[in-house]
Amino acid sequence: CLYCLTFRSSFEPGSNSAEATAQELCRAFRKHWLQTDSSVQLSGCLSSSKQRSVLKEEIPRELESSLNLAEEIKIISKLRGSSGWSPPRSQIIFNIHPSVKRDAVVAAQNFTCVGCGTPIESKYVGRLRYCDYLGKYFCDCCHSYAQSSIPARILLKWDFKKYYVCNFSKHLLDSIWQHPIFNVSCVNKALYTKSKEMDRVREAQEQLFHLKKLLKTCRFGESVLKEFEQVPSHLTEELHLFSLDDLVKIKRGQLLPLLKDILKSSTSHVDGCELCQAKGFICEFCQSADLLFPYQIAKCKRCTECKTCFHKACFKSGGCPKCLRIAARRTFSETPSPAP
Ligand SMILES: [Zn+2]
Ligand SMILES: [Zn+2]
Ligand SMILES: [Zn+2]
Ligand SMILES: [Zn+2]
Structure with missing residues (x-):
């Protein structure tokens, strides 16, 4: 059914x-x-x-x-x-x-x-x-x-x-x-277009999802991770998955402000933390010093294969340069060496 x-x-x-x-x-x-x-x-x-x-x-x-x-x-x-x-x-x-x-x-x-x-x-x-x-x-x-x-x-x-x-x-x-x-996303993806509240929540969730992963690897992340406990953990660990209670809170406008607060504390931690900054990506296309993080969903394009981050604007349709390099190396090693 x-x-x-x-x-x-x-x-x-x-x-x-x-x-x-x-x-x-x-x-x-x-x-x-x-x-x-x-x-x-x-x-x-x-x-x-x-x-x-x-x-x-x-x-x-x-x-x-x-x-x-x-x-x-x-x-x-x-x-x-x-x-x-x-x-x-x-x-x-x-x-x-x-x-x-x-x-x-x-x-x-x-x-x-x-x-x-x-x-x-x-x-x-x-x-x-x-x-x-x-x-x-x-x-x-x-x-x-x-x-x-x-x-x-x-x-x-x-x-x-x-x-x-x-x-x-x-x-x-x-x-x-x-x-x-x-x-x-299984039952009715169109809900994200039908309800602005749902769409905003999804956007915040996507960022928090990446931030939480990053913060868990940071020795200084403990206190900001505590803030995530204000909302049920599935909301920042899995996308699209909700309880009826979550949906009611979204409808009432009670969930988004909490997510935004957590988002604010998390990004300000990452911006000011040396350990987290060391995990940022440099865009291979433009080589600019502007570090990229997966949670920056508006400007960061992430390769689905190798997970490398690039500026959305810089990314060329030809594909991910890192994956192209890996593929080239593989082809090279698979080319039979001349018979002795
Ligand atoms: Zn009866
Ligand atoms: Zn950190
Ligand atoms: Zn770039
Ligand atoms: Zn790649």
Whole structure:
């Protein structure tokens, strides 16, 4: 499922299968939730734990990413018989549910509450409560009109409004609130153009990412590194990865000022520190004394291969001179020497 192409660690260039990563995470999530779902307040509603474990084993692995409602119902019915009910799965949903008529959704739920499996007589269908996160209807036992922002609405629409969710979803969303599991470049890169706040944060993050690396190698960097602790560490160690809490703070304008403060202290350290200055690059094109650092993203062009820095303005399209030298040397050494 495209929307389920998930979270964490797709930042690593080696992980070519985002889907595999996503499925792995869905599995991990699910495992965690199946172990702890006594705390999910479903316990009173669950018919038997045996039923749960059967379902867990029977659902094929490839179905563990989020499926759309119809598919999911179809598959579950096939596995369990048409009367089968299974508790909601702890999944991260990345799509906004289309508005479908109540009757159609409830029919697809086999006229049962998704939370507890209680059959619903058709005259009571109107009393069921909608969960905006799962896109399904619940009885009043399973839905207490709790409200939450919805991850998909934040990520796709930059919409932070609160919507009604069932108790299960409320608990799930609260429990993932602080976890950096949303990779904006995977889920919706366009968010950086849609939201100016996001774009500014990304720019500050990119600089802090390089500065932190540099400061960690500096003997005198300790005190300025302390300042990085004002924000969660993933924000200055990985790009594109956010928790819902981060996104809310960005929207409220609470995160950028902190990042800017850290940026200011860090650059002023580097400017005044002999050890850090010794790690600057001299642009090979112009040989000027103006030292270059990878964090200077506005003026520094960095070779993706050898990581050498050049002035953006100086860099010629022919490629990185250092890499060209390395390639030339290799060709030279591979040229067969004349036979004796
Ligand atoms: Zn219920
Ligand atoms: Zn230093
Ligand atoms: Zn230059
Ligand atoms: Zn290079």
